[in-house]
Amino acid sequence: MSNNQVIMILExxxxxxxxxxxxxxxxxxxxxxxxxxxxxxxxxIRSIQLHISLKNIKKSIFDQFCTKIILNxxxxxxxxxxxxxxxxxxxxxxxxxxLFSLNEFPNLETLQLIPSKKYRQIFTxxxxxxxxxxxxxxxxxxxxxxxxxxxxxxxxxxxxxxxxLTIAQCPLFKLYEFLKSTPMLKYLHIQxxxxxxxxxxxxxxxxxx
Numbered sequence: 001m002s003n004n005q006v007i008m009i010l011e012x013x014x015x016x017x018x019x020x021x022x023x024x025x026x027x028x029x030x031x032x033x034x035x036x037x038x039x040x041x042x043x044x045i046r047s048i049q050l051h052i053s054l055k056n057i058k059k060s061i062f063d064q065f066c067t068k069i070i071l072n073x074x075x076x077x078x079x080x081x082x083x084x085x086x087x088x089x090x091x092x093x094x095x096x097x098x099l100f101s102l103n104e105f106p107n108l109e110t111l112q113l114i115p116s117k118k119y120r121q122i123f124t125x126x127x128x129x130x131x132x133x134x135x136x137x138x139x140x141x142x143x144x145x146x147x148x149x150x151x152x153x154x155x156x157x158x159x160x161x162x163x164x165l166t167i168a169q170c171p172l173f174k175l176y177e178f179l180k181s182t183p184m185l186k187y188l189h190i191q192x193x194x195x196x197x198x199x200x201x202x203x204x205x206x207x208x209x
Contacts, residue, residue, distance in 0.1 A: 011040070019048060027052045027079075031068060032061050046074075049107075051081040054092045062092050066099055076100070080140075081110040110143040149174045159183065168192065 010018070022030055027050035034041045054062070069075050082105065084093045102111070145166040162182050167175075169192040179185065 010034075011038070015044060018044060022048050023051075025051075026057075028057050028061050028065050031065055035068075046078070048078065049080045050075070050078040052079055053081075053083040054090055054096060055083065055085050057092055059092075062095075066096070069100070073104075076104050077107055079105040080107055081112075082108055083110075083112040107140055109140050111141060112143075112145040113147060149178055163187065165189070169194070 013021075022045065030045055030048075030050070034045050036042060082102075084090075084096065102108070139161065141160065141162060143164040144160075144162050147168045149167060149170055158181060160182050161184055163184055164187040165182065165185055166189045168190075170190050171194045175190070175193070
């Protein structure tokens, strides 16, 4: 089947079906495959919600899309999901976070800062580039995955709308402090928890987990 035939088939599909298909694709693949094919697809891919994963992305496609974001900053408003693998295994994570700050993506609903595969080891904070989360707007964020909770993140007066929280490792006293800021939390997964040292009373903590 030729490229022209593929485009003709896509053109025959209603917008609703195309939206549904795009929802299963990484933003890198969407823009690499459909951008500039025709005016209809150009308009569609700039009106959808985007899921971004930097896992297994070719450098050429990564560079091309980052350039497109820089030249068209309104694309940042389309991001609702962002997965950044650890920098030791994904150079693009380090490059991406050097180019863009997380507070440039105001509509994020899911933020994943740890590998998506099942944990086979205890990760440390050094496995991931330092990202300052305290200045990020979490008004729409519902799902958050972190390697650990840092002090700047938990020592804030903000209230978060997080519903689903995953942490690779976390001292109990840090979790206690963070739960004060997450009244909507329903699902919590912690791979490794240490007791740490604190004089806090945790007797009500079990009702939040």
